[in-house]
Amino acid sequence: MARSxxxxxxxxxxxxxxxxxxxIFFPIxxxxxxxxxxxxxxxxxxxxxxxxDWTLENYGxxxxxxxxxxxxxNSIVIAGGSTILGIIIAVPAAWSMAxxxxxxxxxxxxxxxxxxxxxxxxxxxxxxxxxxxxxxxDTKFGxxxxxxxxxxxxxxxxxxxxxxxxxxxxxxxxxxxGASLKDEVLYVLTPMAIPGIASTLLLNVILAWNxxxxxxxxxxxxxxxxxxxxxxxxxxxxxxxxxxxxxxTMAIAPILILGWFSQKQLVSGLTFxxxx
Amino acid sequence: MGQIQLxxxxxxxxxxxxxxxxxxxxxxxxxxxxxxxxxxxxxxxxRLIAGLEDITSGHIAIDGTDATDVPPAKRGLAxxxxxxxxxxxxxxxKNIAFPMRMAGIDQAEQNRRIDxxxxxxxxxxxxxxxxxxxxxxxxxxxxxxRAIVREPAAFLFDEPLSNLDAALRVGMRLEISEMHERLxxxxxxxxxxxxxxxxxxxxxxxxxxxxxxxxxxxxxLYQRPGNxxxxxxxxxxxxxxxxxxxxxxxxxxxxGIRPEHIDISETEGTWQGTVGVSExxxxxxxxxxxxxxxxxxxxxxxxxxxxxxxxTEVFLTPQIEHLHRFDxxxxxxx
Numbered sequence: 001m002a003r004s005x006x007x008x009x010x011x012x013x014x015x016x017x018x019x020x021x022x023x024i025f026f027p028i029x030x031x032x033x034x035x036x037x038x039x040x041x042x043x044x045x046x047x048x049x050x051x052x053d054w055t056l057e058n059y060g061x062x063x064x065x066x067x068x069x070x071x072x073x074n075s076i077v078i079a080g081g082s083t084i085l086g087i088i089i090a091v092p093a094a095w096s097m098a099x100x101x102x103x104x105x106x107x108x109x110x111x112x113x114x115x116x117x118x119x120x121x122x123x124x125x126x127x128x129x130x131x132x133x134x135x136x137x138d139t140k141f142g143x144x145x146x147x148x149x150x151x152x153x154x155x156x157x158x159x160x161x162x163x164x165x166x167x168x169x170x171x172x173x174x175x176x177x178g179a180s181l182k183d184e185v186l187y188v189l190t191p192m193a194i195p196g197i198a199s200t201l202l203l204n205v206i207l208a209w210n211x212x213x214x215x216x217x218x219x220x221x222x223x224x225x226x227x228x229x230x231x232x233x234x235x236x237x238x239x240x241x242x243x244x245x246x247x248x249t250m251a252i253a254p255i256l257i258l259g260w261f262s263q264k265q266l267v268s269g270l271t272f273x274x275x276x
Numbered sequence: 277m278g279q280i281q282l283x284x285x286x287x288x289x290x291x292x293x294x295x296x297x298x299x300x301x302x303x304x305x306x307x308x309x310x311x312x313x314x315x316x317x318x319x320x321x322x323r324l325i326a327g328l329e330d331i332t333s334g335h336i337a338i339d340g341t342d343a344t345d346v347p348p349a350k351r352g353l354a355x356x357x358x359x360x361x362x363x364x365x366x367x368x369x370k371n372i373a374f375p376m377r378m379a380g381i382d383q384a385e386q387n388r389r390i391d392x393x394x395x396x397x398x399x400x401x402x403x404x405x406x407x408x409x410x411x412x413x414x415x416x417x418x419x420x421x422r423a424i425v426r427e428p429a430a431f432l433f434d435e436p437l438s439n440l441d442a443a444l445r446v447g448m449r450l451e452i453s454e455m456h457e458r459l460x461x462x463x464x465x466x467x468x469x470x471x472x473x474x475x476x477x478x479x480x481x482x483x484x485x486x487x488x489x490x491x492x493x494x495x496x497l498y499q500r501p502g503n504x505x506x507x508x509x510x511x512x513x514x515x516x517x518x519x520x521x522x523x524x525x526x527x528x529x530x531x532g533i534r535p536e537h538i539d540i541s542e543t544e545g546t547w548q549g550t551v552g553v554s555e556x557x558x559x560x561x562x563x564x565x566x567x568x569x570x571x572x573x574x575x576x577x578x579x580x581x582x583x584x585x586x587x588t589e590v591f592l593t594p595q596i597e598h599l600h601r602f603d604x605x606x607x608x609x610x
Contacts, residue, residue, distance in 0.1 A: 170363065170364075172348075173355065173362075178375050178426070179378050180378075188363055192363075
């Protein structure tokens with residue numbers, strides 16, 4: 001018998017879902033609201049929710065004080081570059097793990113994931129020294145490489161999961177049809193895995209966009225992305241809440257908009273293969 | 277041209293040897309069927325020939341040239357898979373064109389071959405559809421089309437009809453046989469269905485546990501099975517196999533007699549038995565008779581009109597000239 005859902009139940013479930021959704025979204029909403037307040041209203045007690053004098057002043061100050069476009073461009077280059085580079089390396093890696101697994105494939109996958117359990121600060125010192133030696137400090141290239149390496153385990157793992165869903169016989173058919181390994185990956189595997197690759201791409205752009213530890217530690221002025229832009233407004237002295245919120249809003253807006261427009265792709269990618 | 281020679285080929289997965297040393301020659305233009313129960317190594321053998329699995333030792337030659345270390349893409353063979361294995365993101369036209377695209381054949385020639393194949397396989401109206409929009413039978417036709425356009429040295433079929441319903445299976449069986457008559461290309465066909473083997477093959481290779489039990493034409497295998505396994509496997513319904521004193525009377529450990537070679541009578545005969553279940557097929561009737569000669573009931577074929585009630589006492593007389601005799605190892609006694 002199909003589960004019958006009563007009207008009341010439906011309403012309760014919907015309300016609960018909205019409550020959870022709002023709870024998660026609240027900090028972002030609060031940041032956006034604060035960005036339109038004056039500094040005094042931003043710290044007023046009790047806090048004001050909507051009844052304040054809406055102002056764009058903070059945005060004006062932030063734009064005047066720092067070069068937003070440069071930070072934005074750095075973020076785009078670093079997040080986009082590290083993701084694309086990661087995908088290029090991860091597709092062949094995931095292919096080999098999914099279709100020609102060895103006895104140690106599972107171990108390698110787990111080992112790769114275990115690197116994500118290491119606190120990043122644990123390798124800060126060696127990486128910092130390497131960056132100095134190689135002259136990569138405060139360069140977009142250096143940051144792109146580091147973020148790619150940081151996220152590579154997740155990219156490989158995700159792609160591996162998607163590739164596992166593709167029947168091996170189709171790749172064998174391609175081989176029988178005269179396809180070289182390159183042709184097989186390029187014309188058969190990759191197009192079939194597009195939904196998976198797209199959601200991996202999106203997720204990693206988001207992760208790289210929001211990454212703050214490495215971007216703050218390895219950049220100064222030239223290569224600093226939007227995370228550093230936000231950080232520059234957090235100060236132990238003075239009233240900066242509203243300006244900080246304005247900077248945060250400007251930093252998260254692009255990725256929020258990207259996420260909104262691609263949510264269908266993201267969800268279908270993340271549940272890929274769950275239902276045949 | 278498409279002569280395929282296997283020379284002392286073996287295959288092991290880890291410590292398990294699935295194909296012990298095996299020699300086999302498939303002549304150019306021959307329709308060869310590998311048949312055997314599931315797990316007998318027939319698909320593995322086909323995949324070894326295709327190059328999709330590496331052989332553990334031995335040699336494979338295609339048209340006299342050693343192909344042991346040649347990758348599948350370079351062997352010049354085409355394969356049709358049980359699951360069809362079509363490219364879901366490509367239209368039927370692109371699916372069929374794929375091997376030609378890989379071979380770098382020019383566009384005009386590609387179109388000519390696609391049109392010819394589509395016409396022969398009744399796919400002309402479906403060329404712009406995706407595989408997901410086709411029925412099982414149509415998908416299998418596309419898979420065959422994709423194989424034909426390569427103009428391969430040999431076609432390899434891996435249980436291509438197993439996913440189709442019974443009626444479609446008979447139709448496709450005829451189409452594949454028809455195609456073989458037309459193209460005269462070597463074909464190797466793997467199936468567990470001995471009816472497919474009997475109806476399509478020029479040569480049947482019966483396999484069990486990776487070992488070739490017998491090689492021969494369908495009628496050779498039917499009329500002169502080399503051992504009790506082949507005797508029991510080829511033919512439907514199966515041959516009746518009788519062991520014990522009745523076999524000893526014929527100087528054999530086991531005797532075999534096909535259902536159509538036993539005469540049934542209500543008055544007299546050599547063996548006595550009781551009628552069990554009767555199967556009326558219209559053209560024939562199969563009686564299952566409990567006789568005490570063997571653990572399983574004996575199957576007897578009679579005319580379509582013949583009727584015998586459940587429990588009737590009957591007499592059976594085997595036609596001595598059609599009796600098969602096997603020794604204690606199950607091997608045929610000439």
